[in-house]
Amino acid sequence: MGKGAANETVEGSASNERQTDLGRLRLLLALDALLRENSVSRAAASVGLQPSAMSRLLGQLRDDYADPLFLRTGHGLRPTPLAESLRLRVRALAAETEALLGAKPNDGGSTAAQTGHAGWEGRPLTDAPPLAVRPCRLLEGEPAPEQFAAKLAEIGEDAAPERRLARCIATVGTGAGRSRPLNEGEAEDALAIILAGEADPVQIGAPMTVLHYRGPTAVEVAGFVRAMRRHVGAIEPASGIADLDWPCYLSPKLKTAPWFLHAARLVAEAGHRVVLHGNFGQDSEERHKLETAASAAGIPICTSITAAKATLGTAGIAYLPLSAFAPQIYRLLGLYRLMEMRMPLNAAIHLINPMGGRASLLGVANPSSRTLSRDIAMLLGTKELTILGNTRDHAEFTPYRQTPVFRLVGGEACDLIVPATMAPPAEPRTGLSSREYWQAVWTGAARDERAETIIITTTASALISLRNHDDFDAACETARALWGNRSRRMA
Template sequence: MIASEAADETTVGSDSSERQTDLRKLRLLLALDALLRENSVSRAAASVGLQPSAMSRLLGQLRDDYDDPLFLRTGHGLRPTPLAESLRLRVRAVAAETEALFGADRSRRPSTSVQARHSGWVGQGLSNAPPLSVRPSRLLEGEPAPEDFAAKLAGIGGDAAPQKRLARCIATIGTGAGRSRPLSEDEAEDALAIILAGEADPVQIGALMTVLHYRGPTAIEIAGFVRAMRRHIGAVEPGEGAADLDWPCYLSPKLKTAPWFLHAARLVAAAGHRVVLHGNYGEESEERHKLEVAAACAGIPICRSVEAAHDALSAAGIAYLPLSVLAPQIYRLLGLYRLMEMRMPLNAAIHLLNPLSARASLLGVANPSSRTISRDIALLLGTQDLTILGNTRDHAEFTPYRQTPLFRLVAGEPSDLIVPAAAAPPAELRTGLSSREYWQAVWTGAARDERAETIIMTTAAAALISLDGSDDFAAACRTARALWSARSRHPA
């Protein structure tokens, strides 16, 4: 009996040791997956909640186990060795299955995290956008021989079926050096119109966006996309005077700061200018209705259509159009970022949508090349007055404590400014209020925050010089300060 019990204990000890070995291997595979995704020890560690030193130790164990360096250090981060690349898909499958198993457990818990609840931005939107509309996927026809290529494309006329016309556009730009060319504005408009009408094969959507991103879209192509988007939403025709200032605000869900620019927009509207905002805050974030929550708190009308926004401007002088209800198909197209991990050409086009054909626009664009192409697109679309804030991304909110380049069009002519950095006051320490509550308290005066107030006033000043064509930013700041002092502090 004693011998039997000892044998059982030996078996149990052996099983426990094997399980520990299996758990160690799983941990190493998850670390390898993070390293392959991030190409950086520090970023990989952050993505799985470890310290960089711990990730370095795991990498050392992986190298010992595989008897291969796995990653080589370069000036652009870690570069996987051929062995590591050969493991990428299998390791991702293991990691994805692990994430799915834990995700299934999380799905039985309340969906809103404690942090999101505390922020105050969680709320209900007007509606959820329907899924992206596409036609069923089909096998594409084989590529023609080189000598038949030009004749084949020429044979697809403007009256051809939508899928054929879209295939012609993909082939026009994606068949390699010496055989490809950029799309004309009309071709680009037709291509996106087919997609927005739900008549494109999903493979074609991915192919078009990928080849454009890889080659780099031209201003003419993006202008064609903008025209297709405007036609899709029934945008107001230019010259009708429906709005004064167009203010796109397409925020990354990674941005956790309060939307101070909405307070700035309220000041501009209080000065008698008709301001239309349009945008969204990510797709899958728990705070995806953040801008709608903020607009409702600020008393900014939230509109479902261009017509409703037109009426709101007449009544209140300001309106917000959530993209998810204004144009669900465009909203879902932008959401393909999660499948492709790249910013598509549509991201540049959406900022120039200008649904009510306002006479001036205020944009935020951080990338230098994107600023240039955005101004070129605006000129192609007939925009005469434009201000691009050169150190913000995706939305126009001034950063007064850094030197800010302003890339402008004034009466159709380039007219740039450099605004020097202001001295930054001490950061405010706030407790007891959520982000949303503090954002409201700054407007009502219940909280005083010099940094936030300066952001609001300088953002309003940037909008004002875009509207009047002035190059006196200091004077615009004085006007914005007067508007701030005279604001109605009652909550909406």
């Protein structure tokens, strides 16, 4: 190869490398826009691109990071934990890029001959100022983003609780270009202030409303979970006190019988220590439904974590009503009736795991909420988790619909799809109340193939969460045997 050809090769390689570097910078600036706007179209508009071009850049980012980076929700894009971890770094890069591109060149230093001018150039005697305009992102008298950030930074960690909470509210709620998600420590501090009763009443609804509208991040909800656990004095996970954590925060609109309680009894009879915790709304006439059902089923009702710890050692199963072991959280969730919306706390409460169970069994019907719940669990260090994807707010299997099952197995994501089974004919009415019929199915006084299948498949879900089985069909066989050999006594 000649010297000229070799030089061309080297120059071409250097050119490709520069293009690659430029392309990477472009990707990072696109990522910054997506993190700021939480929308492909708005991010594209903010940097002067077409939405299709921004979508291609997002696809390249996903390939480069081997992560979806953003999940679609009803409120726009929600960053994944990886994207959240990059937010501050890419924002700093984008800000520095903007500053460098806005720098003014130095005057002087060139001669007329060097510049090719005819010699008539000179410094102007007068110079008009730039066209006077108001920055479109600001209102009259509004501080710039950097001024606003500096003001918030003045509120230190030793500030009064209501001032620290105000800082968190301003951090998430001041609009595009200035707001950002809370980090885990900020979210934990904000909720801890509220749970301690140190927040002004006006402050409580503000962060919840903003986060609901924008869509909470996994990092924020993980901070809320940590605050809740600290508030109630939760036992460290995998401490050996409990085997299975089973949250059941039911909507008062749910009118079906709590068949999952029968499944929990079967798991306990198999020798596993099961903790149920939850509530059934606050204003419903049936608000004590779970306490009534647990009492009828012989499941001890405990009013504190200390009492539940002792009960697990003797009975192997316990139910903790939220109103008893965490009244402040119970009342906070009760704000639903004042705002008619589910708050981010509704996602957090399912992962509180008050007795430190080594595995958790959840029911989450919304597709985006399933992945959010698992991301939160991973941030919390949860190793064993099963999420049933066709029930909301409590884990009860629905065998007559295809069921997606989202799992963490040893801390790693592992999913499966359980196909639907053929539904048997509905049983004729017996004249019994819903509660009486629920009890009769357990004792054998009533036979109901539909209800029995729900109980057996729910039990199987608990067994795979405890890793007694990795195969769902095999878990169902074990659950069927447990059902056949159950103690038929009701309290």
